[in-house]
Amino acid sequence: MNESEVRQNKITKEWVIYAPARRKRPWDFQKPEQERAQPPPPHDANCPFCPGNDHMLESITMEIKDENDNGLWGARLVPNKYPALTPSDGINRYTKGIYLAMKGFGYHDVVLETPYHNRQIGQMSVQEVERIVDVYHKRYRELMEEKANMMIIIFRNYGRRAGTSLIHPHSQIISTSMVPVYIRWREEMALRYFDEWGRCVYCEILEYEMKDGRRIIYENDHFVAFVPFAAEVPFEILIMPKIHKANFGKTSDNEKSDLALALKSILERLRKKLNDPDYNYIINTSVRYRAEEPQLHWHLLIRPRLTTMAGFEIGSGININPSIPEDDAEFLKND
C-alpha cells in the first residue's frame, strides 16, 4: 500500500489515518543508540526488588517459588509504594459543587517478574514467563472476589517513553471501583455487533485474519498474534486466545503456558528487530458482571512507543500512523 488510507477499527469504530507521506522504513523506528539505556547489572544493591533487599519492601503479597534456582524466589507480588489508589476509603460518590467525585478506591500492585535485575521477558525461559502469567492470573482471580473491584487492569510499562524509570523487570495490576466510559463504549460496540451479526466481533476478526494471513506474525495452539488492520501505532500487536473467553480469569493451564510462549516470542522479536523499543502492554478483559458475555473476548495489547501523540490526536481522538500494518507484520513475521 503506497497511498494514504483511513481505516476503521472494527471493534471500536475509531478511525486511524495512515500517512505514507510521513512513512518511515521499519529500521527508522529503531531506538537510536544514544537513547538506549546502559545494559543494567544482574543485581543492583540499591534496587528494592533485588534479592537481599526485602527490608525495603512494605510487604510481600504473593510469591511463586523457583525450584531450580538455589532457593531464589521465582516471581512476586508486592503493593505499590506510591499507589494511584488504595482500598481504604470506600466507593461512595459525592458531589463537590456541580461536580461528581469519590475517594480513590482500588488496589495497586507491582509484579516482580524475576529476581534478576536485568532479565527481560524475551530472554527468560518459558517456565519463568509462566510464573509471571501465574501471578497475573492468581491475583486477578483474588481481586475478582471483591465486589468493589469493578475493573482490573494488568499492564507493563517498559522504558522511559512508556512511563517508567524503574529498571527491575516488573508489571502492575490496578483495580478500580468505576468502569470508565472508554471501556463501556468498547463493550457497547461489541454488543451492537453481536446483536446484529449474532457473533463475537473478536472471533470474527480472528477467523478472518487467520484466513487472510498478511497481518499474522505468530501462532501457537491457543494464541494468535497479529498487527490489527487499524493499528493505532506502528508495530501494535494483539495476542488473542483462539478459544472465545470474555474474561482473563477463565484462562486454563494449557492456555497460560501458550500465552507465556507467545509473549516471550513476540517481545524478543520486538527487542531484536526494533532495537529494544519502549512499549506498554495491557490485558484487556471483561469488567465485573461481564465475565460470561458472548460478545467480549479478552486479549493482550502491545503498544510500542515509537511515535508521539500530538495536538491533532488529542483533539480528535484519531491517530496518525506513519506505518502500514501489513508492512509491520511482514517485518516482524520471522525470527
Place this chain on the structure above:
Amino acid sequence: MNESEVRQNKITKEWVIYAPARRKRPWDFQKPEQERAQPPPPHDANCPFCPGNDHMLESITMEIKDENDNGLWGARLVPNKYPALTPSDGINRYTKGIYLAMKGFGYHDVVLETPYHNRQIGQMSVQEVERIVDVYHKRYRELMEEKANMMIIIFRNYGRRAGTSLIHPHSQIISTSMVPVYIRWREEMALRYFDEWGRCVYCEILEYEMKDGRRIIYENDHFVAFVPFAAEVPFEILIMPKIHKANFGKTSDNEKSDLALALKSILERLRKKLNDPDYNYIINTSVRYRAEEPQLHWHLLIRPRLTTMAGFEIGSGININPSIPEDDAEFLKND
C-alpha cells in the same frame, strides 16, 4: 486536598484519578535544564519558514501583512509538506475484506506564526498574536465552505515531547471528512445534559467556576482561563469564550483580540513558571452542521506535556494526574 480523589469530567463523564502519593510540587514539573533546547537564533538560513527561503515552500496559501515591520510578512499559511491527508481522493468509503476504509481526504496546513525563527507567542505583541488568530479564523471559515470537511482541528505542538521537532513557531490545521467517535461521544454527552437541564453544560461550568474562583487563572472581557475540575494532566488549561458560541468560525473581531491577549498571557505564564514546558493546544469547536447548536461551546484546550501516558491510561482511558487542579491554578494565578 491531601487525600486521593477520583473526579468526573462533567462534560465527557470520563474519570480522572488524583494520586497525592505520586504528587510533585509545581517546580518539580519544570523542565530540567538539560532538556531545554538551546535558544534558537532569530533567523536560520536552513529553515524553510524563515524570510529569504520562499523557494523552499511549495506555495503560500494566505499571508497577513505586518505594516510596522519593514516589509516583512506578519503571518502565513502554507500547505504541509508531509500531509497526513490530501484533498485529492474523494470521500467514498469502501470495504477491504470485513473492514471499512477510505482514501485519506482532507487538508493539512501549516500556520507560520511569525517570520522570526525564535519568537514565541508569549513574547509577541498582542497585535502579532491577533494575526495568528486571524489566520486560524479565515482558514477555518474557508474550509467550512467545502462540504466534505466534516471536522476541522486547529492545533499547536510545542516541543519534542508534544510531537514536533520544528523550531520555527507554527501551528497546524487539519480537516477530515469523518467525525471520530470521540467527538460524537462528547457531543452526545452535551446533548443529554441539554435535554435534561435545558442549558449548555459548558455555560454551566463557566458560571460555576467564575463564582467559585479557585480554579480561575485569567480573565478578560470575552474569555476566562481555568484549570478544569477534572483536568487530565498537570496544568491543563481551558480558555473559554464567555458568550456562548458552538463554533469558532462565529468569533467576532472583539473576541479575536481578547483571545489573542488571553493566549499570549497564559503561554507566557506557563513558560515563566514551568521553565518553558512542551505543550499542545487545540481548538475544540463544533463539527459541520452543528455550528448553531445550543449545547456546544467552542474553547481552546492547553495540555502541557509534563507526564507520560502509560499502560494503565492506555488500557482504561483513565488518566492518573499527580497534581491537584486547585493547586495548579493557585500556582499559575499571578504573573
